[in-house]
Amino acid sequence: MLTSLLVVGVLIVIIPLYIWWKRMPYAHIPGVTQLGPFLPIKLPLVNKYMGGGAESPALEQLFRSGFVKDGVLRITACGVSRLFISDPDLIKDIALTRAKLFPKPPVYDILNIWGENIVSTNDSAWKKHRVVADPAFAENHMNYLVKESAKCINLSINRMEKSRSAFGLVINATEEMQDVTLDIIGKVAFGYDLGVFAPKDPVQPHKMTFENALKLTMTLGILVGGVLPKWARRFFPQTDIALNETELYMRELIKYRMDNLYDTGKHDLLSLLVSSNAEQIKETSLTDQELVSDVFIFLVAGHETSATTLSWMLYELMLNKHVQDKMYEEVKTVLSGLKFDELTVDTYEKLTYTKCAVTETLRKHPPVSGVPKMTRTDTTIGKYLVPKNTEIYLDVAQVQKNEKYWPDAKTFKPERFDPESSEYHKVKSCSFLPFSLGQRKCIGSKFSEIETAILIAYIVLNYEINNPKGDVYMNSKEVLQGDIRTESRITQSPLGLRVELKKRQA
Ligand code: HEM
Numbered sequence: 001m002l003t004s005l006l007v008v009g010v011l012i013v014i015i016p017l018y019i020w021w022k023r024m025p026y027a028h029i030p031g032v033t034q035l036g037p038f039l040p041i042k043l044p045l046v047n048k049y050m051g052g053g054a055e056s057p058a059l060e061q062l063f064r065s066g067f068v069k070d071g072v073l074r075i076t077a078c079g080v081s082r083l084f085i086s087d088p089d090l091i092k093d094i095a096l097t098r099a100k101l102f103p104k105p106p107v108y109d110i111l112n113i114w115g116e117n118i119v120s121t122n123d124s125a126w127k128k129h130r131v132v133a134d135p136a137f138a139e140n141h142m143n144y145l146v147k148e149s150a151k152c153i154n155l156s157i158n159r160m161e162k163s164r165s166a167f168g169l170v171i172n173a174t175e176e177m178q179d180v181t182l183d184i185i186g187k188v189a190f191g192y193d194l195g196v197f198a199p200k201d202p203v204q205p206h207k208m209t210f211e212n213a214l215k216l217t218m219t220l221g222i223l224v225g226g227v228l229p230k231w232a233r234r235f236f237p238q239t240d241i242a243l244n245e246t247e248l249y250m251r252e253l254i255k256y257r258m259d260n261l262y263d264t265g266k267h268d269l270l271s272l273l274v275s276s277n278a279e280q281i282k283e284t285s286l287t288d289q290e291l292v293s294d295v296f297i298f299l300v301a302g303h304e305t306s307a308t309t310l311s312w313m314l315y316e317l318m319l320n321k322h323v324q325d326k327m328y329e330e331v332k333t334v335l336s337g338l339k340f341d342e343l344t345v346d347t348y349e350k351l352t353y354t355k356c357a358v359t360e361t362l363r364k365h366p367p368v369s370g371v372p373k374m375t376r377t378d379t380t381i382g383k384y385l386v387p388k389n390t391e392i393y394l395d396v397a398q399v400q401k402n403e404k405y406w407p408d409a410k411t412f413k414p415e416r417f418d419p420e421s422s423e424y425h426k427v428k429s430c431s432f433l434p435f436s437l438g439q440r441k442c443i444g445s446k447f448s449e450i451e452t453a454i455l456i457a458y459i460v461l462n463y464e465i466n467n468p469k470g471d472v473y474m475n476s477k478e479v480l481q482g483d484i485r486t487e488s489r490i491t492q493s494p495l496g497l498r499v500e501l502k503k504r505q506a
């Protein structure tokens with residue numbers, strides 16, 4: 001009895017002491033403390049500021065109230081301190097000027113289901129991946145993406161039309177956009193029809209279709225394959241099969257391209273990657289395993305981020321009729337009468353206003369709201385000394401909604417990205433970073449900008465995007481004022497977004 005009291009007593013003293021001691025080297029950096037750890041799930045009182053991905057109201061309040069004065073905010077959770085950087089000059093320093101001092105933190109290991117890859121490595125190991133992958137993402141290879149995007153949205157529209165009822169055509173925007181971007185990434189990354197819009201059965205020796213295997217792998221699979229130990233997989237039998245099947249499919253696709261180097265007649269990313277790799281000398285080329293791991297990253301990185309962008313764009317267009325009308329005039333002029341096979345990157349380039357609208361969506365609703373880095377050594381950030389191995393986040397969301405850099409930041413205004421406008425030339429450098437900045441900038445930025453612009457252009461060409469009449473949630477005050485709640489997947493998308501698509505008279 002006495003001993004257990006003693007133990008409890010000692011713990012009550014030791015735990016706070018430990019937390020205080022861990023916080024010590026950061027005490028000079030302005031910040032806040034929360035009780036619970038940085039969990040991926042939201043627990044109201046426990047992780048008040050950070051947890052569950054979304055910006056919490058409490059965190060938002062800190063920024064609104066002027067608490068964050070020089071763009072550096074510390075949040076300490078259970079003794080662990082992280083810094084959130086929201087000043088463009090400091091972001092420039094970290095992502096560009098002294099990028100070598102700020103590598104990726106160990107949290108990226110969870111993406112190593114099939115081994116190290118382009119996003120989870122540092123320094124020379126990363127360079128090897130990037131050198132092989134860069135040519136595959138060159139703009140002159142993107143004509144294929146333009147055509148395939150247009151074809152996929154046509155398939156999606158045809159399927160959506162089947163759910164038309166007496167109330168018109170109302171879609172669940174996020175789910176629909178997820179399906180479109182998955183179909184595109186299958187075709188453009190693998191040259192493989194996943195059958196999203198034309199379901200198929202698994203073919204021997206497969207136990208599952210590639211589509212189902214991927215869907216499971218990209219959700220539960222990341223947890224089971226990337227976080228839990230190998231032996232724990234048996235408790236998730238479906239996910240275990242999905243992980244094995246995904247690998248099997250990826251290996252088959254790679255083997256086919258290796259066997260038919262240069263004469264597959266295919267234009268997909270994987271073919272480009274395999275031939276780019278074949279041109280490397282042995283020391284700088286990637287192994288089959290590394291190729292598998294990279295291709296998986298293209299899927300994870302390219303699928304949901306693009307779907308989220310599209311969902312937000314549908315939402316903003318629904319609320320901003322004048323933007324929609326202006327876009328319609330443009331897409332009608334550029335796209336009318338063109339066959340899908342006639343579309344090229346040049347067609348995309350002509351969609352100048354639509355491109356600005358995509359960019360403005362990425363400003364107001366960045367799918368990746370914070371870019372994680374860490375300090376390699378003791379160093380200074382701004383005027384603060386920061387110990388080595390501290391996690392640092394480039395706070396994309398906060399910079400991009402700051403009135404100081406983005407006047408009238410709450411307004412959806414594509415014009416601010418028009419190179420002809422005076423505002424465009426006043427944009428502060430490094431205040432726009434939805435794809436991160438510097439050498440570790442997203443390799444797929446052009447890819448997703450093209451994909452998003454083409455998809456939204458065809459939706460707007462065919463339909464007027466309206467708020468569904470009689471839908472209580474969609475007509476609620478918060479939704480109409482632009483404060484729709486968000487839903488946390490890998491990224492934050494608008495929760496329960498439904499839009500009515502009203503056929504335009506040609
Ligand atoms: C709207 C869509 C997208 C957004 C917002 C986005 C955002 C980002 C961000 C913020 C990073 C930096 C991550 C970090 O430093 O931790 C990144 C990296 C990356 N993204 Fe994207 N991305 C998008 C689409 C894509 C697409 C379509 C692909 C491929 C098909 C892709 C592939 C990658 C890869 C491979 C990296 C790692 C690059 C490197 O470290 O060298 N992304 N992306």
Ligand SMILES: *[C@@H]1O[C@H](CO)[C@@H](O)[C@H](O)[C@H]1NC(C)=O
Binds near residue numbers: 104108109
């Ligand atoms: C990158 O380098 C840092 C510092 O050497 C290391 O702690 C970290 O784990 C590395 N990140 C990954 C994802 O390997």
Ligand SMILES: *[C@@H]1O[C@H](CO)[C@@H](O)[C@H](O)[C@H]1NC(C)=O
Binds near residue numbers: 338340
């Ligand atoms: C889209 O699909 C419909 C129905 O299958 C087809 O009739 C139409 O021609 C397609 N659109 C274009 C521009 O090819």
Ligand SMILES: *[C@@H]1O[C@H](CO)[C@@H](O)[C@H](O)[C@H]1NC(C)=O
Binds near residue numbers: 163170171172
């Ligand atoms: C949209 O989602 C709701 C609720 O999940 C569902 O009942 C409805 O059938 C879905 N509508 C369409 C067109 O998929």
Ligand SMILES: *[C@@H]1O[C@H](CO)[C@@H](O)[C@H](O)[C@H]1NC(C)=O
Binds near residue numbers: 237240241244
């Ligand atoms: C998945 O693959 C591993 C190793 O390749 C194997 O041990 C395991 O039994 C497989 N699981 C299933 C469900 O096929």
